[in-house]
Amino acid sequence: xxxxxxxxxxxxxxxxxxxxxxxxxVSYPWIGYLVNEIGKDKVDVFILGKGTEDPxxxxxxxxxxxxxxxxxxxxxxxxxxxxxxxxxxISQANNPKIQPGNNGFLDLSKTVDLIEKPEKVSRxxxxxxxxxxxxxxxxxxxxxxxxxxxxxxxSQVDNSNSSFYKSNxxxxxxxxxxxxxxxxxxxxxxRGSKVIEYHKKYDYLFTRYGIEIVETIEPLPGIPPTxxxxxxxxxxxxxxxxxxxxxxxxNDKKAAQYVAQSIGAKFVVLxxxxxxLPNVNDLFQLFDTxxxxxxK
Amino acid sequence: xxxxxxTLKIILINFICFLLFVMFLSFAEExxxxxxxxxxxxxxxxxxxxxxxxxxxxxxxxLPNISVITDFSFNNYNINENSNLFTPGFYNQNPLNTxxxxxxxxxxxxxxxxxxxxxxxxVSSFNENNVEIEEAYAVTxxxxxxxxxxxxxxxxxxxxxxxHEHVWDFATPPMIYELFLxxxxxxxxxxxxxxxxxxxxxxxxGIELLQGDNEMSFGNSSISINTRLDGTGQDILIKSPTKxxxxxxFVKTSFDVGNLSVLTGFSFATGQSxxxxxxxxxxxxxxxxxxxxxxxxxxxxxxxxxxISFQTEYIQRSRKGNSYEYDNLGDLVTNQYDSNQSGFxxxxxxxxxxxxxxxxxYNKITNNSVKINxxxxxxxxxxxxxxxxxxxxxxxxxxxxxQYGNKDYLFENxxxxxxxxxxxxxxFAIGSHGAHPF
Numbered sequence: 001x002x003x004x005x006x007x008x009x010x011x012x013x014x015x016x017x018x019x020x021x022x023x024x025x026v027s028y029p030w031i032g033y034l035v036n037e038i039g040k041d042k043v044d045v046f047i048l049g050k051g052t053e054d055p056x057x058x059x060x061x062x063x064x065x066x067x068x069x070x071x072x073x074x075x076x077x078x079x080x081x082x083x084x085x086x087x088x089x090i091s092q093a094n095n096p097k098i099q100p101g102n103n104g105f106l107d108l109s110k111t112v113d114l115i116e117k118p119e120k121v122s123r124x125x126x127x128x129x130x131x132x133x134x135x136x137x138x139x140x141x142x143x144x145x146x147x148x149x150x151x152x153x154x155s156q157v158d159n160s161n162s163s164f165y166k167s168n169x170x171x172x173x174x175x176x177x178x179x180x181x182x183x184x185x186x187x188x189x190x191r192g193s194k195v196i197e198y199h200k201k202y203d204y205l206f207t208r209y210g211i212e213i214v215e216t217i218e219p220l221p222g223i224p225p226t227x228x229x230x231x232x233x234x235x236x237x238x239x240x241x242x243x244x245x246x247x248x249x250x251n252d253k254k255a256a257q258y259v260a261q262s263i264g265a266k267f268v269v270l271x272x273x274x275x276x277l278p279n280v281n282d283l284f285q286l287f288d289t290x291x292x293x294x295x296k
Numbered sequence: 297x298x299x300x301x302x303t304l305k306i307i308l309i310n311f312i313c314f315l316l317f318v319m320f321l322s323f324a325e326e327x328x329x330x331x332x333x334x335x336x337x338x339x340x341x342x343x344x345x346x347x348x349x350x351x352x353x354x355x356x357x358x359l360p361n362i363s364v365i366t367d368f369s370f371n372n373y374n375i376n377e378n379s380n381l382f383t384p385g386f387y388n389q390n391p392l393n394t395x396x397x398x399x400x401x402x403x404x405x406x407x408x409x410x411x412x413x414x415x416x417x418x419v420s421s422f423n424e425n426n427v428e429i430e431e432a433y434a435v436t437x438x439x440x441x442x443x444x445x446x447x448x449x450x451x452x453x454x455x456x457x458x459x460h461e462h463v464w465d466f467a468t469p470p471m472i473y474e475l476f477l478x479x480x481x482x483x484x485x486x487x488x489x490x491x492x493x494x495x496x497x498x499x500x501x502g503i504e505l506l507q508g509d510n511e512m513s514f515g516n517s518s519i520s521i522n523t524r525l526d527g528t529g530q531d532i533l534i535k536s537p538t539k540x541x542x543x544x545x546f547v548k549t550s551f552d553v554g555n556l557s558v559l560t561g562f563s564f565a566t567g568q569s570x571x572x573x574x575x576x577x578x579x580x581x582x583x584x585x586x587x588x589x590x591x592x593x594x595x596x597x598x599x600x601x602x603x604i605s606f607q608t609e610y611i612q613r614s615r616k617g618n619s620y621e622y623d624n625l626g627d628l629v630t631n632q633y634d635s636n637q638s639g640f641x642x643x644x645x646x647x648x649x650x651x652x653x654x655x656x657x658y659n660k661i662t663n664n665s666v667k668i669n670x671x672x673x674x675x676x677x678x679x680x681x682x683x684x685x686x687x688x689x690x691x692x693x694x695x696x697x698x699q700y701g702n703k704d705y706l707f708e709n710x711x712x713x714x715x716x717x718x719x720x721x722x723x724f725a726i727g728s729h730g731a732h733p734f
Contacts, residue, residue, distance in 0.1 A: 062550030066498035088731035
C-alpha cells in the first residue's frame with residue numbers, strides 16, 4: 001500500500017513539474033522558434049508542422065489531439081492556412097482554454113497587414129485564401145510585429161513571468177533589428193529583378209524589396225501545371241530576363257527546372273521555414289539562406 | 297356721423313386685413329424655411345446610406361459554415377440487380393446499387409458555434425426519394441478532458457462507422473458493416489461522453505447510450521406475429537425492449553513512430569434485438585446482441601503528398617434469443633437462436649502523388665455459426681469480397697474514382713452467385729472547407 005501511495009505521489013509530482021511550464025502548441029516551426037526565443041525555459045513548445053512539409057496539407061494525426069489536450073496556448077499562422085486540420089484537432093481536444101475566442105488562442109494573421117486580399121472568392125480561382133496571402137512570415141520586417149504579439153499573449157497567459165518575457169523580447173528584437181538593417185540593404189540590391197515562383201509563397205518578401213514576380217508555375221493556387229501551361233510560361237517569359245525560378249522543398253522540381261533551363265534563369269530551392277533545408281535552424285539562418293540563394 | 301363710422305370701419309377692416317396679411321407672410325416665411333430645411337433633410341435621407349434604416353436586423357455575420365457534398369456514380373454488374381440476393385445467416389436485402397446512373401446522396405453540412413459552451417453539427421442527406429437527418433448533434437466546448445455529444449450522430453464504434461461516406465477510401469462499405477449493420481451503420485440518437493486522457497499519448501475512451509434503432513443488429517420496436525402464415529391464428533406480441541436500448545463503449549489510442557502514425561482500439565456494442573422480417577424472409581429474431589470490434593490504422597507519410605496506409609477492422613457478433621419462422625404447414629415456430637458470427641476487412645491505400653491513389657480491400661467472414669435449438673445450421677463461411685480502386689483527386693474538393701470488385705458472399709436461393717461490380721464514382725464538395733481525414 002505504501003509503495004502504491006509513493007508511486008502515485010511520484011506520478012503527481014512528475015505531472016506537476018511539467019505543468020509548471022506554459023505548454024504551447026504552434027502550427028509551424030517559425031512560430032515555435034519565436035515562442036522559444038521569448039519564453040526560453042518557461043515554455044514547452046510543440047510544433048505540429050515540419051519545415052519540409054507543405055503547410056496547407058498537415059495531417060490531423062490523433063497524437064496531435066493529445067498535445068492540444070494539455071496545451072495552455074495554441075498559436076496559429078491563420079488566414080485559412082490551417083483550415084484543413086486545426087478545426088478538426090481542436091474540436092476533439094476537449095480543452096476549453098485553446099478554443100478560438102478564449103485566452104489560450106492566438107491567430108497571428110490578425111496582427112499584421114495582409115496583402116493580396118481577393119475582392120471576390122471562388123474555388124474556380126484555385127485554393128484561394130479569402131483573407132489574403134497567408135505567408136506574411138517571409139518578410140523579415142513583419143517578424144518584430146509577430147514577436148511582440150507573441151510576447152503579449154505569453155504575458156497574458158502567464159502573467160507572473162511577464163517581465164521575463166518582455167526582456168527576452170527586447171534581446172531578440174535588438175538582435176533582429178540589427179540584422180534587419182543588413183537584410184534591407186542586401187535584399188534591396190535585388191530591386192527590379194524578375195522571378196518566377198512555384199506558388200505565391202514569397203510575395204511578402206518580393207513586394208517589400210521590389211522584386212517582380214512575372215509568373216507562377218502553378219496556373220492557379222494548388223493546381224499543378226500541365227505541359228501546355230509550362231510551354232506558355234516559357235514563351236511568355238523567355239524575353240523577360242528572369243533571374244530565378246523558385247520552388248519550395250516539397251514542390252515537384254522537374255517542371256520548374258525545365259522552365260529555368262528553357263528561359264536561361266537559375267533554378268533555386270528556397271527554404272520556406274526552419275528545417276526546410278539543412279543549416280536552417282532559426283529565423284536568422286532562414287533569411288540568411290534565402291539571401292544567399294538569391295544573390296548567387 | 298355716418299361718414300366717420302364708415303371710414304372707421306374701413307380703416308379697421310383694412311388694419312385687420314393688414315395684420316392678417318403680415319401674420320400670413322411671417323407664417324409663410326417660417327413655413328418656407330421649414331420646408332427648405334425639410335427638403336435638405338429629405339434629400340439627404342434619400343441618398344445618404346447612413347441615415348437609412350435598411351438591414352438593421354440583418355444577421356448575415358452569424359451565417360454558419362455550410363457545405364454541400366454530392367456523390368454520383370455509374371454502377372454495372374454482371375447480373376440484373378433485381379434478383380433476390382442475400383447472405384445466409386445475415387438477412388441483408390438489396391445489396392446492390394441500381395444499375396446505371398445513381399445519385400447516391402447530396403449531403404448538406406451546416407455547423408457553427410452555438411455559444412461559448414456548445415458547437416452544433418448538422419448533416420442532412422438528400423436523395424431523390426427522401427430527406428434524412430443523418431446527424432444533428434451538439435458537442436460541448438468548455439469541459440476539460442471530457443466532451444459530451446448529444447443528438448443524432450454516427451457512433452464512434454470502430455473506425456469507419458463515424459466517417460461519412462465521402463471520406464471512405466472505397467465506393468462501397470466494407471462487407472462486415474453491410475452484413476452486421478447495413479451501410480447506414482450505427483447512426484443513433486443518444487448521448488456520448490468521451491474522455492481524453494491527459495497523457496502525452498493519445499488515449500480516448502468513451503461510452504454511448506443510444507436508442508438502438510439499427511434493426512440489423514439491434515432494433516427497439518415491438519414485434520407482432522400471427523401464429524399462422526395466412527393470418528388466421530392469434531397475434532403474438534413480443535414486447536419492445538426498454539429504451540434506450542443500445543450501449544456502446546470504446547477505447548482508442550494513437551502513437552507516432554517517425555513518419556508512421558498508428559491508431560488502434562477496441563469497441564463494443566450491446567443491446568436487445570428486435571428483427572422482424574417474417575413476411576419478407578420468413579425470419580424474425582428477438583434477443584440480445586453483442587458486437588465486438590478491433591480496429592487498426594497505420595499510415596506512413598512518405599512526404600507532404602504521398603502516403604501508404606493500412607486499415608483493418610474485425611467485428612464479432614454474438615446473438616442469443618428466439619427466432620421465429622413459419623414451417624411448411626404455415627404454423628409459426630419459435631426456436632432457440634444462438635449465433636456467433638465474425639469477419640474482417642483489410643485495406644491498403646497508396647497515395648502515389650498529390651492527385652492519385654490506388655487501393656485494395658479484402659473482406660472475409662471468418663465465422664458464421666448459427667445454432668437453432670442447439671443444432672448448428674452449417675451456414676457457409678467462404679464468404680468474401682475484393683475491391684480494387686483508383687481515384688483521381690484534381691483538388692481536395694473533387695474526386696473521380698473507378699472501382700472494380702468481386703462479391704463472393706451473395707446467394708440466389710441456395711447457389712452462391714459471384715458478382716462482378718464496376719463503379720465509376722464522382723464526388724464534389726462546395727462551401728466551407730472540410731477537415732483533412734486522417
